[in-house]
Amino acid sequence: MQVRAENISKNYASMAALDDVSLTVQSGELVALLGPSGSGKTTLLRTIAGLETPDSGVVYFNDRDAAESRIQDRGVGFVFQHYALFKHMRVMDNIAFGLRARRKNKPKEADIKNKVMELLDLVQLSGLEKRFPSQLSGGQRQRVALARALAIEPSVLLLDEPFGALDARVRKDLRRWLREIHERTGHTTLFVTHDQEEALELADRVVVMSKGKIEQSATPDEIYDTPATPFVFSFIGESSVIPVVVGNGRATLDERLIDLQVGNLPDGPAQLFLRPEDVAMVTDGGPGIPGLVVSTRRIGGNRRVTMECGLARHRIEFDAPAEVPIANSQRLQVRIIGGRVYGAGEEGYETEKLAASATSDFKWAKAEGWLDR
């Protein structure tokens, strides 16, 4: 089933949750809606499910206007972050709920039972059918919720931060497992997440949202390698931002030329977005940007170096091999070998202050509004 949302707008108390958003999910596709909280991703998901009514715009399931049918008849499987299991029902009754609620061609009780057992097997919970939700772990509960949604053979599967309430390890397992289930069942699936790793790993296509608009909709590779906007660049992966000046098709930092294509940006101030791998230490004595090491920390096989560079002492981060000793306050030269330059007019994700210490978690916390620095 193809799902098409066209020109959806939705306002909450004069704040635009969705601003003229259009999105198409092809039949059988697994799409992630990624963005910080308040970006409208959950509202979009709920609108597609029929749990919210848009102020304007239409949702089509194939070529049918979904507004013509009640939520009950839309055939969407919806999974909530906090499972929303029926606490007073055993696992099997939870899963059978949708089948028993059917008015037309309601299956026989024996068939329901078989179907439930099949689903329990699919979500790897066989043997737990007599338990109550309170007797299950978080990961198990979410799997029950998924089995319950799958039981009605939904035309679309919608998941709202399905792994958000689980700890990191369970989250990783379930992610892989969801991918497997998707490959086996082939449901058109749309899920919401604020975890970029989850989106990039799981989805065929990632839709990055911010402030009620879609910033970019592309494959995980494209999202990472060619972010369409500064927001996408800084929301995905780690990044540092330094102001540069564009002139004659080249970017300069403190009048030092940076060897980067700037496309057809107009002359004037611009911003250079860098990932840690876009910066390399100069070891051969060649030209480079001088800087002062502020701090280092070990990340896997590399050493992540935070450095102040340029006259205005902008902080950037880059990776150096772990075997190269680097001390705090050491002077270094670096060369910029990648990154993207965005014009000053383009609205970015305000990371400059954070760039020094922004682990993705920290950045995420800021996006969530936990840190208002």
Next chain:
Amino acid sequence: MSASAPDGARASRWRRRSVLPGFGLSLGYTIAYLSLVVLIPLAGLGIRSATLGWNEFWAIAFDPRVTSALELSFGAAMVAAIINTIFGVLVAWVLVRYKFPGRRWLDAAVDLPFALPTAVAGIALATLYAPNGPFGIALESLFGVKVGFTSFGVTMALIFVGLPFVVRTVQPVLEEIDRETEEVSATLGAGRWRTVTRVILPGMLPAILTGFALSFARGVGEYGSVIFIASNLPYVSEIAPLLIVIKLEEHNYAGATAIATIMLVISFAMLFVINLLQAWSRKWFGHE
């Protein structure tokens, strides 16, 4: 429990390690307090009525006036509690789920039967529903129903005093109910009726039973609000608590305590059953 610890053998099997110790002290205090305030007076009641001897006790217990008063008290309390349960849940639902002008006023008004002296409530009801009161006249001429001075009137008064018990026990539970479960139920194809009866109500059942029990218990013991509207005709609208008062006024203390003891036993048995039902419903619906 870490019974394997060396000093664990000394700890009783009721005892559990906790960051807030004081099991012995708090249990001791609870028992002493309950004894002083509840158990000893009630035991006194039993002892007092025991001075009667079996024959006299049974004579009082099966006195037709007493049995009809007991029947009325428990019957009317039961009917009132059932009605209160239905409408109390509805009131709680409206108060929790909908925003409308005057909601806070309505919310506060629910507590009035708690706050009013019950005699005031009784007089107000009697004025309205007595055969010559405005509602009394209307009901009798329209439906031929007599409310004042009948068992109807008694039930009416008990509904009035019992309503807040149901509303106030159900309300917080309703507030806790997760909207998402309702939304899931709808996406799974369940209609409104199914969502209410299969998803929402079962979760509320323990609270509803508590409200029912409280409303019932209050109804059995209610006195002030009933006596005015009932006008206390023996065999028709005379409630057991009033009969006790009458016996007391006749200085028939043994007779009064006998009726009281019977009420006590029946009440305790019924509340015990309700508690069992509650425990069962908690278990059945996976609350524990």
